[in-house]
Amino acid sequence: MSTVIKLHDITKMYQMGAEEVHALRGISLNIDRNEFVAIMGPSGSGKSTLMNIIGCLDTPTSGLYELNNVNVSEMNDNQLARIRNKEIGFVFQTFNLLARSDVLHNVELPLIYGGYGSGERKKLAMEAIEKTGLGDRAHHKPNELSGGQRQRVAIARALVTRPSILLADEPTGNLDSKTGEEIMGLLDILHKQGNTIILVTHEEDIAAHAYRRVRIRDGHIESDEAVTNRKTVVHPPLATA
Amino acid sequence: MQFYIDQVKEGLLIAFAAIRANKMRSVLTTLGIVIGIVSVTLMGTAIEGLNRAFNKSIAVIGADVLYVQKWPWGGGGNWWEIRNRKDLLIQHARAIERNAQNVRSVSPITGTGRNVKYGGKVVENVVILGTDADFIETTNANVALGRFLTPMEADGGRPICVLGSEVAEALFPVETPIGKTVKVGNYPYRVVGVLEKQGSFLGIASFDNRVYLPITRFFKEFRSRRGGIEIWVKAASATNVDETKEEVRGILRNVRKVAPGKEDDFAINQQEFFIQTFNQIGGVIAAVGLFITGLALFVGGIGIMNIMFVSVTERTKEIGIRKAIGAPKRSILMQFLFESAAICLIGGVIGIMIAFPLSLIIDQILPTAMPLSIVGIALLISVFVGVVSGFLPAYRASRMDPVDALRYE
Numbered sequence: 001m002s003t004v005i006k007l008h009d010i011t012k013m014y015q016m017g018a019e020e021v022h023a024l025r026g027i028s029l030n031i032d033r034n035e036f037v038a039i040m041g042p043s044g045s046g047k048s049t050l051m052n053i054i055g056c057l058d059t060p061t062s063g064l065y066e067l068n069n070v071n072v073s074e075m076n077d078n079q080l081a082r083i084r085n086k087e088i089g090f091v092f093q094t095f096n097l098l099a100r101s102d103v104l105h106n107v108e109l110p111l112i113y114g115g116y117g118s119g120e121r122k123k124l125a126m127e128a129i130e131k132t133g134l135g136d137r138a139h140h141k142p143n144e145l146s147g148g149q150r151q152r153v154a155i156a157r158a159l160v161t162r163p164s165i166l167l168a169d170e171p172t173g174n175l176d177s178k179t180g181e182e183i184m185g186l187l188d189i190l191h192k193q194g195n196t197i198i199l200v201t202h203e204e205d206i207a208a209h210a211y212r213r214v215r216i217r218d219g220h221i222e223s224d225e226a227v228t229n230r231k232t233v234v235h236p237p238l239a240t241a
Numbered sequence: 242m243q244f245y246i247d248q249v250k251e252g253l254l255i256a257f258a259a260i261r262a263n264k265m266r267s268v269l270t271t272l273g274i275v276i277g278i279v280s281v282t283l284m285g286t287a288i289e290g291l292n293r294a295f296n297k298s299i300a301v302i303g304a305d306v307l308y309v310q311k312w313p314w315g316g317g318g319n320w321w322e323i324r325n326r327k328d329l330l331i332q333h334a335r336a337i338e339r340n341a342q343n344v345r346s347v348s349p350i351t352g353t354g355r356n357v358k359y360g361g362k363v364v365e366n367v368v369i370l371g372t373d374a375d376f377i378e379t380t381n382a383n384v385a386l387g388r389f390l391t392p393m394e395a396d397g398g399r400p401i402c403v404l405g406s407e408v409a410e411a412l413f414p415v416e417t418p419i420g421k422t423v424k425v426g427n428y429p430y431r432v433v434g435v436l437e438k439q440g441s442f443l444g445i446a447s448f449d450n451r452v453y454l455p456i457t458r459f460f461k462e463f464r465s466r467r468g469g470i471e472i473w474v475k476a477a478s479a480t481n482v483d484e485t486k487e488e489v490r491g492i493l494r495n496v497r498k499v500a501p502g503k504e505d506d507f508a509i510n511q512q513e514f515f516i517q518t519f520n521q522i523g524g525v526i527a528a529v530g531l532f533i534t535g536l537a538l539f540v541g542g543i544g545i546m547n548i549m550f551v552s553v554t555e556r557t558k559e560i561g562i563r564k565a566i567g568a569p570k571r572s573i574l575m576q577f578l579f580e581s582a583a584i585c586l587i588g589g590v591i592g593i594m595i596a597f598p599l600s601l602i603i604d605q606i607l608p609t610a611m612p613l614s615i616v617g618i619a620l621l622i623s624v625f626v627g628v629v630s631g632f633l634p635a636y637r638a639s640r641m642d643p644v645d646a647l648r649y650e
Binding site (some may be wrong): 052055057058077078081082084085086090092097098100101108112113114115116117118157167226 | 644
């Protein structure tokens, strides 16, 4: 299996006033194509920093980060924007949809920045929306949708450019547990369809959907193991969308 | 190419969505630009009116007429030397008439001020001009009633006169003036004609508050000594005025016996002088006026900048989202530049819609029309103001760190 993410001895240091904060103290981690990994850790452990670096929102202070064998640790802002657009799909805890735009436009947005023509954009966006079970909601505004539906829109937006990795940061944090289960079920299906999924969470329950669990503490990897008691969603969620 | 078109489309879409979402704020912000554009366009319209008024009255002087006088227009030279110059005489005018090739007509002119009376009516301080029959040709004046002086009458010095339109209206509101005898100063003159209205020069000196007499008669009754005239020369063609000027100069130097190498002892004045002077003064008026009204626009621009900073801060999260899904810096920059340019352009359009009816009011006072060019310039300026005042906020937005921006609540 080919390796998508190669982190080698990544450190990240922040200047907080006069104090230096070591958020990451040497993280080395490989993630292969079509893995479903949960990154866990309490708040302050550095898992958010790690996610930002993996998501190319931030660059490490030192260390090497190769995404699809391309060194991204020393790229400039615009190069990183391009990588984020092409290779990474974000799913956030707070959905982060554009409130004034309808579902279709929200999902189209990465394609606009990716330079796709308008016909192709519409086609790809509708495909992604249908994949997440919101085909009949394409022209609704986010405030006309439920939390679970909004997260599906966010997932559709993350998928639309066919990125190398899907990076989900506490995707169920703002949802009730039943809807959360549905979203996890959707991620599970996407994983089975061949997507590489990295899930950042502090909930054991949610992490149990993944196949591999990486625990972070104080900027180190505390453990990295296969999930033994994997949880699967019994009911396929798309039927009830 | 497609990429840029889509970026522009997306930018405009966001801009108008943002303006719609903050209607009240957009209206208030735009107001600054509206006021700025209204004042700038009205100023431009007023300046246009000034130019038109000037061009209209300067036309009375005639671009192709040379005014040979002792004193140069606009001063300069040695006062004492000019004061002691020999007077210009009728025979000098005759010499030009005889010898010049590039001349259409030559008129000796001299004048004074007198009251003019008819019946019980008096017009005070009328300009009494003594001239000859060619005057009508030289000045492009038109006869409204009767006729102008004939060469015979002019040279013979008979007591006849032609009235300017103002004088004629004042003395003869109802009856025809032709054949009536008016008193110019203390002397009776029979009216043979009335001139059409000629207008005034720069609103100061009316060309219609005049009475024209044969120059020979004028000397008899209004000036004891002979002399002290001006010579007005109309060039044969308007494109050859300089050649005419040189010719007239040569003839005059000859008849006035100016030794070679010595300076002229007369001045040949031209309309050009007034045009140059006006262009200088008009330029200063325009610069000061546009500067002051431009300040209004500048203040409007500051308002835009201020509100764009607010807009950027408010939408930090949105900027973060856009960056996370791959918007490059220049897309974010363009998005906010479009927004401020759109606000300003709307302001410019509204401003012109307000300024246009106001310009019609100005037109009642000072005949003018809003020049089409100023409409285009105003729209360009408003977009320019938008881009300039939007730049700093947009630049700040484009430079935001995506991690911080996403975390912003």
